[in-house]
Amino acid sequence: MESVMDINSYGSHEVKITDRSIISLTGINKINSFDEEEFLMESNMGLILLKGEGLEIVKLDTHDGNVKIKGKLNSYAYIENVKKTKEESLLSKLFK
Numbered sequence: 207m208e209s210v211m212d213i214n215s216y217g218s219h220e221v222k223i224t225d226r227s228i229i230s231l232t233g234i235n236k237i238n239s240f241d242e243e244e245f246l247m248e249s250n251m252g253l254i255l256l257k258g259e260g261l262e263i264v265k266l267d268t269h270d271g272n273v274k275i276k277g278k279l280n281s282y283a284y285i286e287n288v289k290k291t292k293e294e295s296l297l298s299k300l301f302k
Contacts, residue, residue, distance in 0.1 A: 217250040226279050228264070229256065234271045245275060253285040 219233030233250035240246070240263070245256040250271075261277035 219250045221282070223279060223282070228274065228276050229279055229282070230272070230274045232270070232272050234273045237273070242277070247273070251284065255281075255283050255285055257281045
């Protein structure tokens with residue numbers, strides 16, 4: 207388990223889901239890929255994989271790292287300890 211000091215060193219990160227149809231995130235550094243069914247984002251706390259239906263970006267503030275997405279949300283997960291191998295990259299594993 208990480209200590210409070212370790213968590214604070216990453217920066218602020220917040221997730222708010224409203225009615226399973228809107229998700230607001232802070233602390234997003236980069237959106238690696240997205241379409242109507244999946245978003246792969248880098249946050250202060252690691253990679254985030256968001257899955258759903260009819261997903262679209264409502265608000266994107268690259269300066270502050272704020273993102274708001276709407277659509278039907280099916281899953282939200284942090285992806286950790288994924289190592290790149292010669293055979294498969296992270297993206298090829300995620301999108302099989």
